[in-house]
Amino acid sequence: MSAQILDGRATAKAITEELQAEVADLTAKVGRAPVLATVLIGDDPASHTYVKMKINRCRQVGIEPRKIELDHSTTTEEAVAAVRRLSEDAEVDGILVQHPAPPQVDEAAVFEAIDPAKDVDGVTSGSLASMAFNEGGFRSATPGGIMRLFERYGIELEGKHAVVVGRSRILGIPMGLLLLGQNATVTYCHSRTTDLADHVGRADIVVAAAGRPELIKGEWLKAGAVVADAGYADNTGDVEFGSAADRARWITPVPGGVGPMTIACLLEQTVQSFKQRTRLA
Template identity: 45%
Template sequence: MAGVLDGKALATRMQADLAQQVKMLQEQAGRPPGLAVLMVGDNPASAAYVRGKERACAKVGIASFGKHFPTETTQAELEQVIQELNQDEQVDGILVQLPLPDHLDSVALLNQIDPDKDVDGLHPMNLGRLVRGEPGLQSCTPAGVMRLLQEYEINLRGKQAVMVGRSILVGKPLSLMLLAADATVTIAHSRTPDLAAMTRTADVLVTAIGRTELITPEMVKPGAIVVDVGINRIEDETGKARLVGDVQFEAVKEIASWITPVPGGIGPMTVTMLLHNTVWSYCQRLNIAP
């Protein structure tokens, strides 16, 4: 039976360490790190994510500069706000909560963020740094996956890794991080023919495709490390909602060597890496040792 890669426990420890670090750094810098989260509209899931991020900031001593805009806010208005935050010396990180309403161009907005304040790691300059293997702000979910694997001393060198999903948020940056750790990486996706044949080759199987319990035991190589980034909301016959991943957890854990749960796996690590990125940016901007 698989060991559980407990992201929640690691996130708790990392946040406690960050709180201590921020307390010491603030004495040198004279101010706390600052994170601005921009949210447009009233998407309930986005609102819940933003509240979670603000609570996490408060826990570690990061100042929150949350800004909530009505749905009809224009592209120009948001770009102006981002430019002001780029210049604000109290703000070390800027995050635009996705998805945005349809009339807004999210790529254009993300490109307006100062790359050195881009704590989501989605600016072309930060993605370019990742491709080149240079230091920079890295996308939070992929960085959280790598940190969790590191915590459990899982050596990726020479491993066959299969990444199911090709998004710019997870699939592409995580593939680059796995490659940098000397894994041999294959990217699969919803159009891949005979997905099961490919996933069965994986020593490390990562899925971020957003399809409820897509990965069955027959698709997993015995002894594989299975990382489930998917978050899918389902309702039972009584109408009660719960979260499940892309992997049939109970069945797959019988044959995997390690597996992440949903919830409690990668989700807490994503928020923690956002806090980590904000503190890293703060140190870089103020030229103080982290």
């Protein structure tokens, strides 16, 4: 393997330790800890696992988690009402609605019920607009985590050709917007893209966010490319890691790459929201 590892686990640990000290200081000044509310709809086992991980990380840094669980038969209207109550609660600083919701729930409508000032997961239309126009605000957590990883390792983005494979509202689309905001030239690819290998082969930076294990073959990559793999299924990413590591300059492992950075970004943005709401920013 010739590629160097973009170590999300180590980077997230460093961010967590920095946040731990900051949150302790902020809590002493304000008289309460930052609060992150998580909304879990239904009984998807993976979603329960992800929420549990996020709650554990909150406690680790001193953020108070507030877990809201809604039954699998919950309607869109009921979920929207629950999120609006959190949006109106002055003691809540951030809101996370765990994806995916059951099929009868209009997930976009639930996202839009989040107060943009508390959208620490970066899923509302307002957050997407802020990312599109590089106006600050909260980043979508996984793309934001990838950007933090690039920052930590000094990955140059300006003038580079980036290919994002995937176009979901919470990952692919905002990832491309954030890269564009750093003056990269961005190509979006997806399930209907023809000649995917050709597009990937011209990229300086590849972000894999399609949710299809080992879709991207190592032999497709341009020599020296930077690869961020946001896929995850049974410890396998969207990129064929072994062959990709032989051609890439930098690459994220799966697990231990993008995943820890998603939670780190969520925690950072919760603390940012807390500071803004308590006028300590």
